[in-house]
Amino acid sequence: MSKSLVFIEQRGGKVKRASLEALSKAAALGGDVIAVAIGGTGTAADAASLGNYGATKVFAFENESLANYSANAYAKLISKIAKEESVSLVFLSATAMGKDLAPRLSVRLGGALASDCVDVKHEDGKWIATRYVYSGKAVATLELQGEINIFSLRPNVFPAVKKSDAAAEVITSVYEPESADLKTIVKEIVVSAGKLDVAEADIVVSGGRGMKAPEHFNLLEDLAKVLGGAVGASRAVVDAGWRPHSEQVGQTGKVVSPKLYIACGVSGAVQHLAGMSSSKIIVAINKDKDAPIFQVADYGIVGDVFEILPQLTEEFKKVLAH
């Protein structure tokens, strides 16, 4: 029987939903599931509730020096527990933190690593991962051959499933930082005020060159606000300096898979489609009926974004008011 370790990520004292998704997936695969939670004050107090998602035991490391991400310290603590508990599987989410940690763990544990997986299964005694490659233009099936196999899971793909009200056994461990842990120190985290990240949002409203000028993005901001979503942008408008790179969706930007992606005035260059075509529902609004974006769209409107967007915002307001 396999034994899995799931790393629980928190930012600002709050457990990330993507970690609950990873925990749920590990639990669904079977075997014993333990979790490692690392953070500042309050980390241990929250840990018992991870039992609801299938963790039997949680190792909690709580220290003010761990409140912000510390790559060396986190990697050390996770690999320590993985070794002591003799786990054969490790799960993380493919977030900024998870992507940074996973390769370090694979070296420290001598394990195989599949990044940003959209499926993980055990077949004929083998661990198989499915992931997008060529930035979404192809899908690869990988067979992992490590004594320990490590998976980082793409956020928003696996459901977070609360299975029970069971509490996990929490083992609080003391952590004293050593000099090797402090080789890189996060001095400060600067948050883009009030903005949801395009890679984390459930709904993305994205604009391309068809928006004509940077000031017209307020139409997208309005719609995103009504929907509780984030604004995304095509490479063309980022390169033109209309929007920050952090909003770029596509092969040299972010790969997103929200439940709803609304592309406005985006023609649908191959490299843009690569970044968003795994969204659950895609809506395209474009005045060119032959724009490639319509080939991946579930719903399309051929028309003027400047007319349609304000109407759309009003219609969503009506529906959401009910």
Next chain:
Amino acid sequence: MNIAVCISQVPDTSARIKIASDGKTIETADVNFVINPYDEFALEEAVKLKEKFAGSTVSVFTIGGDNVIANLRKAFAVGADKAVHLKDETPKDAAGVAAILAEAIKSHFGAVPDLVFFGKESTDFNDAQVGPMVAELLGIPAVTVVVALETDGTTAKIEREIEGGKEMIEAGLPLVITAQKGLNTPRVANMKGIMAAKSKPIETKPVSTDAHSKLSLTKLEKPPQKQVGKMVGTAAELVGLLHTEAKVV
């Protein structure tokens, strides 16, 4: 300063990917292979530091077949000094590549260099693994997805992109940095650089990643095709369908 930059070759971003008949690789005949776009930011940052710190050397490392040579010359043309071509026609996986690179970097400089640059990921396999793996193998820290770097040669102030913001980081050298778009604007080679590139040295070493590899790719396929979507006439109709049919709002 000793500076290493690791680059890889990827299909250019406008390339349409066709799966080869073996079902495991892509057809390369019509594909233009370029320096991975994120590696260009890595290279530019290394050259900028070389210009700032007199006596620095920028050495470029890459793994692949003979088609990497043109890209190594491009790296020379924008300011790299030396190149190491680790010749393996079919590198297996990130673990294999990282093991070979770490070894080559150490032996090339005779020690761990001050800075080792990578792109934040390659646009072919999108693993984002090799940079931090090499850091672990060299026993030095890594900061990934970097959008700003300032160093005095001993310590560094770094901005790293995270979801919805940035981490402001302080670190000591030596260090691995993986570059994100926004770090700089890569220069375009001028004629002088292109001429100089012709005489710069490329060292070729046959290698094999097989012994270090930990996974195998068993199948490569196109993503599932979407069904043809529904065209609608008005905003009201669209919102109705998203609400009642797609049930996403």
